[in-house]
Amino acid sequence: MGKFENVLAAAFGNPGHDYPEDHQQENGMYLHHCFRCTAQFTGHKYRFSCKVCTAPQPTQPPPKKGERRMIDGVIWTCTDPDIDRWVSVGSLVG
Ligand SMILES: [Zn+2]
Numbered sequence: 260m261g262k263f264e265n266v267l268a269a270a271f272g273n274p275g276h277d278y279p280e281d282h283q284q285e286n287g288m289y290l291h292h293c294f295r296c297t298a299q300f301t302g303h304k305y306r307f308s309c310k311v312c313t314a315p316q317p318t319q320p321p322p323k324k325g326e327r328r329m330i331d332g333v334i335w336t337c338t339d340p341d342i343d344r345w346v347s348v349g350s351l352v353g
Contacts, residue, residue, distance in 0.1 A: 264288050271301055276309035278302030 264282045271290050272279075276298045281287035286304035293300060293309035300309040322328070322337040327348070329335075335345040 268301055271299065273298055273300045273309070276300035276311050278306060278310055281306070 267288055268277065268279065268282060276293065277300045278287075281303040282301065284303060288301055289304045289306070291300055291302060291306055291309075292298070293307075293312055295308050295312040298309050298311070300306075302310075319328075322340045322343070322345075324337055324340055326337045326340075327334055328337075328345075334348050336348050338344050338346055
């Protein structure tokens with residue numbers, strides 16, 4: 260990594276959200292805002308979400324019947340946990 264990249268990362272970077280492994284690549288030092296959490300981060304030109312949001316999410320415990328979960332802004336209710344069946348009960352937005 261060159262000195263210029265180090266200075267940029269220090270000025271604009273967001274430790275934990277950045278992709279320091281991208282910085283030495285061509286177009287690897289773009290300043291982005293994560294489309295999910297809106298955090299500022301530095302990484303390759305083609306990145307669109309920060310490292311936190313790109314990381315695999317921890318797996319959730321098995322659902323219970325009648326349990327509600329919000330997935331991508333839509334509320335789902337579990338109707339049959341044995342077959343992992345969920346029905347949408349509406350959206351919070353719109
Ligand atoms: Zn993010």
